[in-house]
Amino acid sequence: MGLGNFLYHWMWAASGRDGGLQRAVLRRSESDPWVSVFPAVADLLIDRRDVRLTDQRATAPMSNFGEDFTEDELATFVRERLLTAPLFADVAERVLASDQTDELVVHVRRGSYYQYPDLAQRYGMDTPSYVRLAVDQAAAERTIPSIRVLSNDLTWCRESLGWLASFSPVVHFGGAGTSAAEDFRDLAVARRLVLSNSTYSYWAGYVSNVLHEGNNNSEVWAPLFHMRGGRDWRSRHLDPTWRVVAELPNGWEDPDLSRDASVHSIL
Known part of the structure; x- marks a missing residue:
């Protein structure tokens, strides 16, 4: 998996939280360098040891435009989680x-x-x-x-x-x-x-x-x-x-x- 895949998952978690849902994305070692680039996504991640047996799992890509996310959800995620990064200073x-x-x-x-x-x-x-x-x-x-x-x-x-x-x-x-x-x-x-x-x-x-x-x-x-x-x-x-x-x-x-x-x- 690369940056694009991670971003779809992180947006899914962020938009869900904005809607009152308790969503999180499993932390992966491959994503750590990108979390350093975009630190505002860090709170969306969860370590495997903290996942409870009763937590629901979602495995879909969450990447279909207009189906898995709306244009407004996308824009909000970009502004709040990506453009706030030092990379875009x-x-x-x-x-x-x-x-x-x-x-x-x-x-x-x-x-x-x-x-x-x-x-x-x-x-x-x-x-x-x-x-x-x-x-x-x-x-x-x-x-x-x-x-x-x-x-x-x-x-x-x-x-x-x-x-x-x-x-x-x-x-x-x-x-x-x-x-x-x-x-x-x-x-x-x-x-x-x-x-x-x-x-x-x-x-x-x-x-x-x-x-x-x-x-x-x-x-x-x-x-x-x-x-x-x-x-x-x-x-x-x-x-x-x-x-x-x-x-x-x-x-x-x-x-x-x-x-x-x-x-x-x-x-």
Whole structure:
């Protein structure tokens, strides 16, 4: 599990408490670094030794937009639990700078999605084709003064997305920060975003919409594809006001990955 998954669980607990319910999320060692980044979520956690035999357990992902949480619950959680973090101490200046530069920020999720065959089979997609289509749509609406690519595999991005220079005279690979938390902040403050099929990315989009007071929802692009192997390959995490790329000319399959026939038949 990563940041995006943790945030859905923490929001579930926070919104429940706001409604008078006694909700808590089991503390996991993997989430501790992120609790340090967002200290306002700490009171939502419970240690396993403190869970009573009679406590009800909930195991659902709690991640379906408009079903598991409302837009208001999301905005409240973002304002009270995330934007209060030291990470966002200078957020007003960063948002203003983003508006002034009008930079398009592209997030590319690589890392474990492609390091492990089982995850590649589930999450792998034709990222270059998706990014090209989304950026082309953004460019058709207005000029793109600069593009910034944020990713956990910038080497791959430089090798595979060099053509972004045809859309903008300035292309940066990487941000000013050196951590996943700083990349998350840099994604979140951007007005114009191209997201990946990642809950980390979705949450950056959510926070961006709150920071820009709902005035940039139509400037956030996201792929409809999320993962294979479940009941539905379509993402149910997306804000319906985002610009959703529903299909690619040659399908979502990553041409660099071999798929079995059953996977091809799904997409």
